[in-house]
Amino acid sequence: MARSRLTSRRLNSLLLAVCFGLSASAALAxxxxxxxxxxxxxxxxxPEAIKQQQGYDLWAEQANKAGGISVGGKKYRVEIVYADYQSNTPRAVQTTEQMITQNNVNFLFGPFGSGATKAGSSVSEKYKVPTIASTASSAQVYDQGYKYLFGTFTPNDTLTTPLTQIVKAKAPDVKKVAILARNDLFPLAIAQEMEKSAKANGLEVVYFEKYAINTLDHSATLSQIKSLAPQWIFVTGYINDLLLVRKQMADQQIKAGVLSMVAGPAYQEFIDAAGASGENITSAAWWHPAAQYSGKDIFGTTANYVKLFREKYKSDPDYAQASASVSGALFQMAIERAGSLDRDKVRDELAKMNEMTFWGPVKFGPTGQIDSLEPPVLQLQGGKAVVLSPALIKQGEFRLGVN
Amino acid sequence: MLAAQVLINALVLGCLYACIATGFSLVWGVLNVINLIHGSFIVLGAYLAWGLYQSLQISPWYALGIAAPAFFALGYVIQRLILNRVITAPVLVTLTLTFGLDLILNNAMIYYFKADYRKLTLTPPMGSVSLFDVVVPIDRLIATASALALTGVLYLILRRLRVGRAIIAVRLDRDAARLMGVDVNSIYAIAFGLGAALAGCAGVLMALIFPISPLTSTAYLGKAFVVCVLGGLGSVSGALAGGILLALIEGIGSALIGPAHATTLSFALLIVFLIVRPQGLLGRKGFE
Structure with missing residues (x-):
């Protein structure tokens, strides 16, 4: 009897504790x-997910350091709920739905890349949750007529067209282009845009081939390209592919007036690993730490963003991390302007956003994809990425010749 | 001239493929273990070469002398302490065990080195030699010669040394070898150690040529697998023949039908070999 009384007392105190806990967490929530x-x-x-996470975390840290997001005079702490979808696109869709229905998130960031973002956006649209995609560039993601999806990457042709125009203006002897693309969604899409840009600017595309993912050796392909003597070689792929191609080009003594690689030179790892062989390689990316924008977002200037990133992660940010951070900063601006956490009001603020940020000018087009940004064209000069265009942030002149 | 260049490229690459595959083939042939940790051993060897060159300026050629005993010891210990416990179990058990070990080693490398790509760049670079417009990079030539030398050393160990004869004996008939007084468990450990040493040395040589990242281990493992099936299991000359055949198919296929389909072509050949000649080019029936 005594034992059961004790148990019931314990039960009571446990219940009390749970009630207190619940009310405390409700207050916190x-x-x-x-x-x-x-x-x-x-x-x-x-590796890509880690970059996005770094970008989001840096924004959340800065926002919370400043007391949180200000909503109608009250400060709200930022909390980011992460979930792993194991690089599996169908699971990304499930995870997005779980976040809305079980984790009760207020707003969403898109999953990685165009494919998963397109798939996940059908769920966020159904529940009318404003979503900012920080790594989706394909126009097909945004042409679904969705109202709640926004993206910080411009379409792929905005990377290749300025590059082609610079080469055409500065190197009129360049007539023949060889394009080699990794047979993968984004690298192939960029290569196809390059082919269109080249043809539109009167260049002859003498070689266009894809190489398989995990290719260990490009010697046969490069021998063939060498025999066609193009003045411009354009290669797409991820860092390992591009390093390998560059090394094998040097091995086979292949020289070209212009060598472009997307998006290797935008990454510090590529610059470090390529060393002297990276000299004069051109590229294009949506953003670069060398850009000098002065924005109205929480980070202010590009230089300040780079400084904060370096302090936290001891490395330089690239466009993937910066895009994640700016996505958070844009949500913050939209929520503060809406003065409410109401999803429709925040969505409307995002839709009419027209503001300068550390990422560049941000204005979303009618489809939700950003249409104000001019992605920088870069060239590695003296072991550093130098911005060749747009004029607003230009740092140097185009140089011809890659040995 | 393009044809000659493609041919030379394929011969050099074939020897590198052979170097990647020899240790894998030895372990599969002798222990009947499909060693899925082989690719990660190669990457670890590459990191060893990179680390020694970056921090102590030790040339990769000397790094070979460090990698061989270090990886032999690592392989010996793994076999003695872990794999020998399940060596008589069906092949699926050892396959799963090496899969698990590979996950641990590969993720440890991702944790420690990160997934970033690194490159071992010799200063000054070694350059290339050219003859009638056919260009061959010197580092690949030296790596090829080293790969041939390593496979030659393995051949001599297996043919001339007492321990080598014991390895062959265990491979042919484990029970008969045991009855003849061979310490089978010790021979297994030595064979696995030799396989690991070859993988480590292959990694040192690959560091000169390919970017280094834990993520490349599956590509090495895939190549080793195809080379073994094409060339025949457990034989040194088979690995060489398989490596050269694979590189030729990839090179010619890439020039004729485009690089995107070269891998498809090599795996199609793998299927044909599995159906028509499962013992491989130089393997003997009943050795699998």
Whole structure:
């Protein structure tokens, strides 16, 4: 009997504790704005996911350091809910739905890349949750007539067209282009845009081939390209592919007036690993730390963003990390202007956004994809990426010749 | 001239493929273990070469002398302590065990080195030699010669040394070898150690040529697998023949039908070999 009384007393105190806990967490929950970020934290896309996570975390840290997001005079702490979809696109869709229905997130960041973002956006649109995609560039993601999806990457042709125009203006002797693309969604799409840009600017595309993912050797392909003597070689792929191609080009003594690689030179890892062989390689990316914008977002200038990133991660940010950070900063601006966490009001603020940020000018077009940004064209000069265009942030002149 | 260049490229690449595959083939042939940790051993060898060159300026050629005993010891210990416990179990058990070990080693490398790509760049670079417009990079030539030398050393060990004869004996008939007084468990450990040493040395040589990242281990493992099936299991000359055949198919296929389909072509050949000649080019029936 004594034992059961004890048990019931314990039960009572436990219940009391649970009630207190619940009310405390309810009080806390009122002061928190939750952002869902489904990411491929494991599997082949894990390195990309880590970059996005770094970008989101830096923004959340800065926002919370400043007291949080100000909503109608009250400060809300930023909380980012991460979930791993294991580099598996169908799981990204499930994860997005779980975040909305179970984690009760207020707003969403898109998963990695165009494919998963397109798939996940059908769910966020159904629940009318404003979503900012920080790594989706294909126009097909945005032409679905969705109202709640926004993206910080311009379409792929905005990377290749300025590059082609610079080469055409500065190197009129360049007539023949060889294009080699990794047979993968983004690298292939960029190569196809390059082919269109080249043809539109009167250049002859003498070689266009794809190489398989995980290709260990490009010697046969490069021998063939060498025999066609193009003045411009354009290669797309990820860092390992591009390093390998560059090394094998040097091995086979292949010289070209222009060598472009997307998006290797935008990454510090590529610059470090390529060393002297990287000299004069051109590229294009949506953003670069050398850009000098002065924005109205929480980070202010590009230089300040780079400084904060370096302090936290001891390395330079690239466009993937910066895009993630600016996505958070844009949500913050939209929420503060809406003065509310109401999803429709925040969505409307995003839709009419027209503001300068550390990422560049941000204005979303009618489809939700950003249409104000001019992605920088870069060239590696003296071991550093130098911005060749747009004129607003230009740092140097185009140089011809890659040995 | 393009044809001659493609041919030379394929011969050089074939020897590198052979170097990647020899240790894998030895372990598969002798222990009947499909060693899925082989690719990660190669990457670890590459990191060893990179680390020694970056921090102590030790040339990769000397790094070979460090990698061989270090990886032999690592392989010996793994076989003695872990794999020998399940060596008589069906092949699926050892396959799963090496899969698990590979996950641990590969993720440890991702944790420690990150997934970033690194490159071992010799200063000054070694350059290339050219003859009638056919260009061959010197580092690949030296790596090829080293790969041939390593496979030659393995051949001599297996043919001339007492321990080598014991390895062959165990491979042919484990029970008979045991009855003849061979310490089978010790021979297994030595064979696995030799396989690991070859993988480590292959990694050192690959560091000169390919970018280094834990993510490349599956590509190495895939090549080793195809080379073994094409060339025949457990034989040194088979690995060489398989490597050259694979590189030729990839090179010619890439020039004729485009690089995107070269891998498809090599795997199609793999299927044909599995159906028509499962013992490979130089393997003997009943050795699998």
């Amino acid at each position: 009122q002061d928190v704005v939750k952002f869902g970020a489904p990411l491929p934290l494991t599997g082949p896309l894990a």
